[in-house]
Amino acid sequence: MKAHDGMYIDGAWRPAAGPDVIEVVNPADEQVIATVPAGTVEDVDAAVRAARAALPGWAATPPAERAARLAALRDVLVARRDEIAETVTAELGSPLKLSQTVHAGVPIAVAGSYAELAATYAFEERTGNSTVLHEPVGVVGAITPWNYPLHQIVAKTAPALAAGCTVVVKPAEDTPLVARLFARAVHEAGIPAGVFNLVTGLGPVAGQALAEHPGVDLVSFTGSTAVGRRIGAIASGMVKKVALELGGKSANVILPSADLARAVNVGVANVMANSGQTCSAWTRMLVHRDQYDEAVELAAAAAAKYGDRIGPLVNAGQRERVRGYIEKGVAEGARLVAGGPDSPHERGYHVSPTVFADVTPEMTIAQEEIFGPVLSILRYADEEDALRIANGTVYGLAGAVWAGDEAEAVAFARRMETGQVDINGGRFNPLAPFGGYKQSGVGRELGTHGLAEYLQTKSLQF
Numbered sequence: 001m002k003a004h005d006g007m008y009i010d011g012a013w014r015p016a017a018g019p020d021v022i023e024v025v026n027p028a029d030e031q032v033i034a035t036v037p038a039g040t041v042e043d044v045d046a047a048v049r050a051a052r053a054a055l056p057g058w059a060a061t062p063p064a065e066r067a068a069r070l071a072a073l074r075d076v077l078v079a080r081r082d083e084i085a086e087t088v089t090a091e092l093g094s095p096l097k098l099s100q101t102v103h104a105g106v107p108i109a110v111a112g113s114y115a116e117l118a119a120t121y122a123f124e125e126r127t128g129n130s131t132v133l134h135e136p137v138g139v140v141g142a143i144t145p146w147n148y149p150l151h152q153i154v155a156k157t158a159p160a161l162a163a164g165c166t167v168v169v170k171p172a173e174d175t176p177l178v179a180r181l182f183a184r185a186v187h188e189a190g191i192p193a194g195v196f197n198l199v200t201g202l203g204p205v206a207g208q209a210l211a212e213h214p215g216v217d218l219v220s221f222t223g224s225t226a227v228g229r230r231i232g233a234i235a236s237g238m239v240k241k242v243a244l245e246l247g248g249k250s251a252n253v254i255l256p257s258a259d260l261a262r263a264v265n266v267g268v269a270n271v272m273a274n275s276g277q278t279c280s281a282w283t284r285m286l287v288h289r290d291q292y293d294e295a296v297e298l299a300a301a302a303a304a305k306y307g308d309r310i311g312p313l314v315n316a317g318q319r320e321r322v323r324g325y326i327e328k329g330v331a332e333g334a335r336l337v338a339g340g341p342d343s344p345h346e347r348g349y350h351v352s353p354t355v356f357a358d359v360t361p362e363m364t365i366a367q368e369e370i371f372g373p374v375l376s377i378l379r380y381a382d383e384e385d386a387l388r389i390a391n392g393t394v395y396g397l398a399g400a401v402w403a404g405d406e407a408e409a410v411a412f413a414r415r416m417e418t419g420q421v422d423i424n425g426g427r428f429n430p431l432a433p434f435g436g437y438k439q440s441g442v443g444r445e446l447g448t449h450g451l452a453e454y455l456q457t458k459s460l461q462f
Helices: 041-060 063-079 081-092 096-120 149-163 177-188 203-212 225-237 260-276 292-304 316-331 383-390 406-413 447-452
Strands: 007-009 012-014 021-026 031-037 124-127 130-136 139-143 166-170 196-198 218-222 241-245 251-254 284-288 335-338 354-357 374-380 399-402 455-461
Touching: 007 041, 007 177, 021 081, 031 081, 031 177, 041 130, 041 139, 041 166, 041 196, 041 203, 063 081, 063 096, 063 149, 063 177, 081 096, 081 149, 081 177, 096 149, 096 260, 096 447, 130 149, 139 149, 139 203, 149 166, 149 177, 149 218, 149 447, 166 203, 177 196, 203 218, 203 225, 218 225, 225 241, 251 260, 251 383, 260 284, 260 292, 260 374, 260 399, 284 292, 284 383, 292 335, 292 354, 292 374, 316 335, 316 374, 374 383, 383 406, 399 406
Parallel strands: 139 166, 139 218, 166 196, 218 241, 251 284, 251 399, 284 374, 354 374
Antiparallel strands: 007 012, 007 196, 021 031, 124 130, 130 455, 335 354
């Protein structure tokens, strides 16, 4: 076990204000692998003060120079790619291949995209007799989740730095090690002291202190809808800006003209990725009643192949939460066709890849976010029925539509109340805006829309 000391504040590792530590557990074998300091209100205050002091200089730095620092950061992340992947695998439990391609690869792509945007974005524009200035919003408090730990740090930090903001990050307590690695990468990339700061700690202490701090101008949070509501209430009471990326219960709509086997297999893979710990996962598969039985058979067979291919859940509490939802599904009348609440392994926080059939829209497993490898398959009578079911939750983060004709799929997707829809298995695009409708959040991440979240607008009339 390795003990990590200090917080990254004002360009250096400083001793924590308090003696308490957080144990980092490898979810694959349930062993403590490291400790990190549990940040206090004093640590958060020191980090915010450093960010405020660095703000004027960084905001005044020409965009081309900010772009160069972000490009250097991307290059450091590329050089540390293997270390990033190994770290995420150790603290999150994800298979190493997934850690290499997604947990390390996607943040590298996002960092590179903002290096380019910082150099090309129109921070000034003319309209009529006015010059419109897009200026940094100020100090950003970023509170990030454990499921994609480095991606979420980069998705908030990179656009904030591109905009000219300074940042304080409070990473999830389950996955703080890759956050510390990122802080070292920031330092190595030559980003000035105070522009990026890191405080590890618990949400109710360090996270709340960051959201409440009067020196923070914008709070960017990714996590549960319940915590997002709390942060939104704090921010609105202080009239500060928020960006919230929250829960999801995304629908995967398979229209009758689709390639059923491909749509089902890709849909199952989407749910099982990252052990189901993905807010945008297509956890509700909607199939026409005439194709329903075939789809169930295909999904059960596909899920069975993932028994040894997915990692554990992040911690014991999450494992018990997912098991509870599976038991609830059975109790409410859904039919298990794959998996169940039992673990396929003697050690680690594992849950079997699970598929439910005969799920109805009002069931708990069709309405609430489970955040585990659990798929619900629902039948629909016609296209209007499918749309009603797809839009029939409080969430609206992502989704998918499959059809033999692309225009048919697009027409359906246009009527879905959700922030992002994949058409016939469309590929991830790091430049496309990501965020939700309804209780899935406020604001957008990635690309120019993500950059705009960290800017405020001033007009000069002539």
